[in-house]
Amino acid sequence: MANKRIDKPTGTETVGHEWDGIEELNTPLPRWWLWTFYACIVFAIGYTIAYPAWPMVNSATKGMLGWTSHEQLAKEMAKADESKGAIRAALAKIPIERLPEDSELMRAAVAGGRAAFKVNCVQCHGAGAAGSKGYPNLNDDDWLWGGDLKAITYTLEHGVRQPDGEDTRFSMMPAFGADGILTSAQVSQVADHVLSLSGKAKDNAAGAQIFADNCAVCHGPNGKGMREFGAPNLTDPIWLYGGSREDVIATVTNSRYGVMPAWKDRLDPVTIKMLAAYVHSLGGGEDFVEVAEDPATEVDEQS
Numbered sequence: 185m186a187n188k189r190i191d192k193p194t195g196t197e198t199v200g201h202e203w204d205g206i207e208e209l210n211t212p213l214p215r216w217w218l219w220t221f222y223a224c225i226v227f228a229i230g231y232t233i234a235y236p237a238w239p240m241v242n243s244a245t246k247g248m249l250g251w252t253s254h255e256q257l258a259k260e261m262a263k264a265d266e267s268k269g270a271i272r273a274a275l276a277k278i279p280i281e282r283l284p285e286d287s288e289l290m291r292a293a294v295a296g297g298r299a300a301f302k303v304n305c306v307q308c309h310g311a312g313a314a315g316s317k318g319y320p321n322l323n324d325d326d327w328l329w330g331g332d333l334k335a336i337t338y339t340l341e342h343g344v345r346q347p348d349g350e351d352t353r354f355s356m357m358p359a360f361g362a363d364g365i366l367t368s369a370q371v372s373q374v375a376d377h378v379l380s381l382s383g384k385a386k387d388n389a390a391g392a393q394i395f396a397d398n399c400a401v402c403h404g405p406n407g408k409g410m411r412e413f414g415a416p417n418l419t420d421p422i423w424l425y426g427g428s429r430e431d432v433i434a435t436v437t438n439s440r441y442g443v444m445p446a447w448k449d450r451l452d453p454v455t456i457k458m459l460a461a462y463v464h465s466l467g468g469g470e471d472f473v474e475v476a477e478d479p480a481t482e483v484d485e486q487s
């Protein structure tokens with residue numbers, strides 16, 4: 185352009201434009217910037233050759249390296265499976281009651297059990313395993329059938345009151361009112377006795393006698409419950425079917441029959457171990473050895 189000239193003070197050529205006497209210098213780009221820019225172009229071209237990049241009609245260029253995100257995912261999954269496989273193999277080998285000795289394996293089992301619980305158990309026991317009426321809370325140390333790892337595993341494997349489970353946990357409280365074993369007045373008296381065990385009603389001699397004659401075989405002479413029969417402790421404030429007078433009268437009149445699925449045919453043994461570890465970890469888990477030493481809370485022999 186005609187107006188281009190060398191700017192005296194800087195020695196740089198101008199671009200040739202002029203606005204009200206103001207001109208623009210044609211300062212060259214810094215060399216480092218330029219080379220970085222060229223390097224980026226070279227890298228970008230190289231990248232689109234090496235990796236999948238340019239969109240085509242139905243797919244995209246595949247890239248010389250043959251890399252796919254799909255394959256990378258598959259490889260990572262395989263690696264994760266491999267490490268999981270090692271944990272599963274170790275779990276398959278260790279007897280459940282020895283699991284607490286290996287704190288790392290125990291932690292892995294609890295994590296796996298938590299995941300399996302969400303799939304298989306929450307519909308009955310609730311997301312936090314807190315249970316609801318008829319479905320026991322698994323967070324507390326109040327156990328129907330036993331709270332050490334072996335007892336929990338047995339409960340999970342064989343379920344409770346499964347119609348064709350030979351080894352299922354089983355017992356049946358009679359329907360004292362409905363079947364005419366007790367009159368409704370007697371049901372009322374024994375209900376008051378049950379409530380008196382947790383301080384919710386006054387003692388009554390008649391109720392205590394009825395309890396001793398009809399209930400102590402399963403719930404124990406003091407009403408503390410017996411795990412051989414899955415008979416709940418009636419002296420604590422924890423109720424499976426409700427602790428109001430009406431609830432207790434309904435239980436004694438009609439009985440209850442809680443059913444829990446047997447999981448041994450639906451889940452593999454390792455998953456069952458993981459679930460047992462998870463349930464055991466929730467807060468009420470009992471030490472296997474201690475339980476065996478204390479005859480008052482002895483667990484079912486066959487478990």
Ligand code: HEC
Nearest residue numbers: 304305308318319320327328329330344414442443444459
């Ligand atoms: C269909 C409902 C249902 C599902 C699903 C279910 N449970 Fe249960 N579970 C019950 C009931 C009901 C009982 C109480 C049985 C009784 O009255 O003795 C029970 C009892 C238990 C006990 C014994 C508690 C004790 O105090 O001894 C454990 C442990 C247990 N469930 C764990 C699990 C786990 C783990 C799963 C998932 C694999 C699961 N349950 C799935 C209904 C269910």
Ligand code: HEC
Nearest residue numbers: 355356357398399402414415416423424425426440441442
């Ligand atoms: C054959 C054993 C057996 C006998 C006898 C028996 N029970 Fe039970 N009782 C059980 C079992 C098992 C349960 C738990 C049922 C379930 O989990 O579905 C239970 C549950 C109860 C509950 C509910 C507790 C709760 O936490 O909600 C009460 C109350 C109760 N029994 C009172 C009595 C009284 C009172 C008698 C005597 C009149 C009696 N039982 C006799 C086995 C027995």
